[in-house]
Amino acid sequence: MRPQAWQRIALLAAALGMLSATVVPLANEHAPSLLSLPAAFAATLLSASLYAATALVPLRWSIATALSGVVLGCYATLAVLHDDSVAGNAASGFWLAVTANWIAAWVAVARLAAVKPADKAAAGIVDLAIPLLFGVFVFYLWEVAVRGFGVPPVILPPPSAIGVRFFGSLWMLWQDFVQTFLLGVLSGYVIGCSAGLLVAVVAHRYTFLGRGLLPIGNFVSALPIVGIAPIMVMWFGFDWPSKAAVVVVITFFPMLVNCLAGLNAAGYIERDLMRSYAAGHGQTMRKLYMPAAMPFIFNALKINSTLAFIGAIVAEFFGTPTQGIGFRISIEAGRMALDVVWAEIALAAIAGMAFYGIVALAERATTFWHPSYRT
Amino acid sequence: MTSSVLSAARPAQIRWHPLVLRYAPVVAIVLALIVLWYVAAALMNMRMVRDAFEREETPYTVSDLIAGTMDAERPLLPAPHQIIETFSDDVFGWPVTSPRSLIYHSWVTLSATLVGFLMGAAFGIVLAVLIVHARTLQKSLLPWIICSQMVPILAVAPIVIVVLGSIGLRGLLPKAIISAYLCFFPVTIGMVKGLNSPDPMQRDLMRTWSATPTQIFWKLRWPSAVPFLFASVKVSITISLIGAIVAELPTGAQAGIGARLLAGSYYGQTIQIWAALLAASLLAVGLIAFISLLERWIGEVMGARA
Numbered sequence: 001m002r003p004q005a006w007q008r009i010a011l012l013a014a015a016l017g018m019l020s021a022t023v024v025p026l027a028n029e030h031a032p033s034l035l036s037l038p039a040a041f042a043a044t045l046l047s048a049s050l051y052a053a054t055a056l057v058p059l060r061w062s063i064a065t066a067l068s069g070v071v072l073g074c075y076a077t078l079a080v081l082h083d084d085s086v087a088g089n090a091a092s093g094f095w096l097a098v099t100a101n102w103i104a105a106w107v108a109v110a111r112l113a114a115v116k117p118a119d120k121a122a123a124g125i126v127d128l129a130i131p132l133l134f135g136v137f138v139f140y141l142w143e144v145a146v147r148g149f150g151v152p153p154v155i156l157p158p159p160s161a162i163g164v165r166f167f168g169s170l171w172m173l174w175q176d177f178v179q180t181f182l183l184g185v186l187s188g189y190v191i192g193c194s195a196g197l198l199v200a201v202v203a204h205r206y207t208f209l210g211r212g213l214l215p216i217g218n219f220v221s222a223l224p225i226v227g228i229a230p231i232m233v234m235w236f237g238f239d240w241p242s243k244a245a246v247v248v249v250i251t252f253f254p255m256l257v258n259c260l261a262g263l264n265a266a267g268y269i270e271r272d273l274m275r276s277y278a279a280g281h282g283q284t285m286r287k288l289y290m291p292a293a294m295p296f297i298f299n300a301l302k303i304n305s306t307l308a309f310i311g312a313i314v315a316e317f318f319g320t321p322t323q324g325i326g327f328r329i330s331i332e333a334g335r336m337a338l339d340v341v342w343a344e345i346a347l348a349a350i351a352g353m354a355f356y357g358i359v360a361l362a363e364r365a366t367t368f369w370h371p372s373y374r375t
Numbered sequence: 376m377t378s379s380v381l382s383a384a385r386p387a388q389i390r391w392h393p394l395v396l397r398y399a400p401v402v403a404i405v406l407a408l409i410v411l412w413y414v415a416a417a418l419m420n421m422r423m424v425r426d427a428f429e430r431e432e433t434p435y436t437v438s439d440l441i442a443g444t445m446d447a448e449r450p451l452l453p454a455p456h457q458i459i460e461t462f463s464d465d466v467f468g469w470p471v472t473s474p475r476s477l478i479y480h481s482w483v484t485l486s487a488t489l490v491g492f493l494m495g496a497a498f499g500i501v502l503a504v505l506i507v508h509a510r511t512l513q514k515s516l517l518p519w520i521i522c523s524q525m526v527p528i529l530a531v532a533p534i535v536i537v538v539l540g541s542i543g544l545r546g547l548l549p550k551a552i553i554s555a556y557l558c559f560f561p562v563t564i565g566m567v568k569g570l571n572s573p574d575p576m577q578r579d580l581m582r583t584w585s586a587t588p589t590q591i592f593w594k595l596r597w598p599s600a601v602p603f604l605f606a607s608v609k610v611s612i613t614i615s616l617i618g619a620i621v622a623e624l625p626t627g628a629q630a631g632i633g634a635r636l637l638a639g640s641y642y643g644q645t646i647q648i649w650a651a652l653l654a655a656s657l658l659a660v661g662l663i664a665f666i667s668l669l670e671r672w673i674g675e676v677m678g679a680r681a
Contacts (some may be wrong), residue, residue: 110511127514134515155538212400216408222663223656224617227632230640230648235451309527317624318640333537341534349526356525 004059007107011055011066014107017100018048018073024093027086040079044097047072051104059111066108067133073101074140081147088150098144105137157339166343172328173347180325181351183240184312188247193304195248196255197297203256204263204289205281217257225250229315238319243312250311251304255297262296263289295370298363305355309348409455413445416454420444423451453646462650474630481654483631484619487547488662491554492615496608498555499562506563507570507596508588517567524560531556532622550631554618558611562604569603570596598677605670612662620655632658 021044022035035041050069054062077097081087086094112130117123139159145151146158153161166173203210229246236242266288274284316326325344332340391399424443428435435443445454453461465477472479502520506513532553539549573595581591623633632655639648 106511109515113511113514130511130514131516131518135519155541208400209404210400211397212402212404215401216404219660222613223659224613224620224652226617227620227636227648227652227655230636231645233640234643234645306525306527310529313527314529314621314624317621318637329534333534336537338534338537345526345531345534352527353522353525 008055010103011051011107014100014103015048015051017096018044021093021097025091026080026093028089028091040076043072043076063108063111066104070101070105077144087147090148094148109133154336154338157342161339162342165339166346175323176325176328179323180312184243185247185308188244189251189308192248192251193255196252197259200256200259203260210260214260217253221253221257226311226314230318233318239321243315246311246315247308250307254303255300258296258300259293262293266292294367301359305359309352412455416452417441417444419451420447449643450645453649457646458649461646462653465650477654480630480632480635481658485658487550487619488554488616491551491619492558492612495555495558496562499559500566502563503566503570506567529621550619550622553622554615557618558615561607561611565603565607566600569600573599609663609666612666613659616659
């Protein structure tokens with residue numbers, strides 16, 4: 001059978017499931033009828049009919065109908081969860097509706113993924129929209145599952161509670177961010193990366209040094225270097241310098257290895273050309289070796305942006321002043337305040353992605369000439 | 376006559392053996408680093424030793440000071456021979472089951488690493504197979520998998536331990552899960568690349584033989600993905616070791632290399648920390664060497680061209 005036919009059957013099943021939520025009990029005991037919640041009832045009926053319509057309308061309208069049906073269906077289930085008798089002991093009627101939403105969302109994303117827009121801008125939007133929709137739906141499933149099953153918040157808090165906690169304690173998060181990221185990660189990252197770069201340049205100048213350092217650098221990169229964190233805490237104290245020191249050591253070797261490989265990436269013809277221009281070593285370094293090494297250097301910068309964060313957070317497990325992301329996570333996890341822990345993780349995620357994103361943007365701005373960006 | 380004089384004037388270039396050419400720089404730099412280490416140890420421990428002498432008001436000479444820096448009990452930076460001594464003492468001095476034996480701690484960490492690695496690698500491979508075969512998954516899931524790597528994942532470790540502990544999972548499994556979570560990513564990315572690596576010509580050829588998708592998978596995609604698998608497995612096994620060590624940190628684990636590091640940092644036992652680090656490094660090297668051997672053996676069995 002063609003995928004289209006499967007999708008039609010799935011969509012009709014979803015419509016049926018949504019409809020049945022109006023009759024099948026929503027909760028195990030004292031189940032409220034959907035009729036007592038007019039808005040949710042209307043949304044349920046509407047989304048059921050939209051799912052059925054998606055199965056029948058022509059393909060190009062189907063994504064819009066499916067998505068609006070999913071939005072209404074999600075609204076209905078979330079509205080029902082506000083009822084205290086449903087939250088924690090939701091029954092088959094509720095889960096039928098959630099499953100119906102899941103099926104419809106899957107079909108919608110699958111159809112969106114099958115779209116091949118002609119112009120580039122539209123393709124970019126579609127490529128961005130698919131993972132975003134997927135992510136939003138995963139959050140919806142998380143929320144519904146946690147609140148529907150009544151998972152205790154010490155095991156897994158719902159995303160809404162994490163969001164409330166996040167925006168409720170922005171000042172604490174900001175202080176942790178300054179302590180861990182701005183002071184620890186960033187200073188260590190700058191020092192470590194520039195030290196790696198300098199040593200690589202020297203090792204490239206003196207081949208003997210380079211031949212010795214490259215295998216050692218490769219070897220050390222494979223070692224669990226985060227283990228030096230307790231030693232650094234002993235040497236540099238509890239405050240941010242010890243975190244920065246761990247980050248320096250962690251970021252040094254990837255930069256050294258990558259940069260050395262990049263400096264050796266310049267071809268013989270280009271080197272000969274520079275010699276025929278009678279260029280000195282400094283000039284050749286500036287005009288040939290450095291530009292040729294740029295993609296490798298940025299590769300190391302990107303690897304290091306995540307390694308640095310991990311190093312700083314692990315170093316905080318060994319002792320900190322009373323702030324910092326790693327400190328807060330280990331303290332609050334011990335106190336079972338998991339919503340704070342998740343808020344810190346959200347902070348770390350946002351900061352980590354932003355850090356990586358900035359490095360990637362800088363790469364595009366600097367190495368725009370590289371074949372991988374020319375299309 | 377003149378020519379022989381000329382050639383004698385220019386001494387013949389000494390031709391080193393290629394092995395010498397290859398390893399001489401490495402050996403030289405390793406030796407230089409060891410010397411540097413000794414100098415640094417002497418300098419960093421100097422103040423401590425001098426203070427000790429002055430507290431006891433015993434007269435001392437410079438050579439006494441330097442001798443003191445080499446065998447201090449809790450040095451800031453232990454000299455290499457002290458680390459080796461403690462290491463061999465911890466490894467050979469105790470029965471393997473004793474909680475003071477480094478082999479025991481290494482085994483605790485190694486078992487979590489291996490279980491986590493196997494789980495992570497299996498998960499990574501399954502994920503890659505799904506992603507290669509479903510366009511929807513490739514478009515919706517892959518960006519998130521990549522994003523998840525920009526997040527400092529280790530930050531999640533304490534929660535995983537707490538959550539799993541509260542539903543009754545303790546000991547090896549939570550650590551293995553953290554390892555698995557850390558190490559699946561390189562496998563997934565490498566396998567997606569590897570399973571997609573057969574070029575369209577080869578896929579067309581399979582279709583002209585009217586091969587089923589299963590046959591295409593086992594006879595074309597899988598064999599051509601094996602080199603990619605090994606390349607990423609080498610990365611992910613060290614990540615898995617790091618995961619297992621870090622997972623022992625925030626929970627106050629009783630055994631394992633991470634616990635050893637934590638105990639060393641609480642009691643200021645620097646030599647113990649360095650010995651544990653040495654053990655961790657040896658584990659990493661051993662794991663990578665094992666994978667390389669496995670790669671070579673499987674390559675021979677599958678008839679890979681060198």
